[in-house]
C-alpha cells in the first residue's frame with residue numbers, strides 16, 4: 515500500500531465505501547453492478563450535435579454523487595466520472611474526435627463556486643482519450659437554471675445567444691470533430707446551443723458526452 519493510499523484511502527464516489535486494495539477501478543463492485551447505467555450509451559441526436567452519449571441515468575446514487583461533485587466541492591470525483599464518460603465515448607461514438615471542450619459557466623457562478631464542473635470533466639475525459647482539451651466557448655450572460663422550465667421552446671429561448679466562441683480560440687475548432695462535455699443533459703437545449711456556436715466557428719461535427727441523462731421514458735424529453 516502506498517503512502518497516498520494510507521493518507522487518502524480510495525473511496526467509491528457513489529457510495530463512499532472504501533475501495534478494496536485489489537479493486538482496479540474507481541468504483542466498488544456493488545455500484546458497478548447496481549448503478550443506473552444507460553443502455554447503449556443512452557444515445558440521442560440533436561439538431562446541431564451528431565450524437566450525445568451518457569453512461570448513467572440521472573437517478574439514485576448517480577444523481578446524488580453528481581450533486582456532491584457539483585455543489586459540495588467533491589472535485590476529486592472528476593477522474594472517476596471522466597473515465598466512465600471516456601469509456602462511453604469509446605464504445606458508442608463512431609467518429610474520430612480531435613479536441614475536447616465543455617459547456618462554460620458564467621464567470622459570476624464560477625467565482626461563487628470556485629470551479630467549473632464541466633471543465634474538470636472535460637480535462638479528465640481528454641486525458642483518458644489522449645486528446646487536447648481547449649476552452650472554446652464562453653458564457654455571455656447568466657441563465658436561470660433550466661431545471662424549473664418545462665416546455666422545450668422556453669428552454670431553447672432561455673439559452674439562445676447565451677454562449678459565444680472565445681476570440682482567443684479563433685481557428686481552434688475549424689475542420690475539427692469536437693467532443694463537448696457537460697455534467698448532465700436534461701433537455702439538450704444547452705448542448706444544442708453550444709454546438710450551434712461551435713459549428714458556426716467552423717467545427718466539422720460536434721459530439722456530446724455527459725455523465726448523466728434522464729431516464730428513458732421519463733417525463734423530461736429531449737427538445738433538440
Ligand SMILES: [Zn+2]
Nearest residue numbers: 526529542545
Ligand atoms: Zn460504491
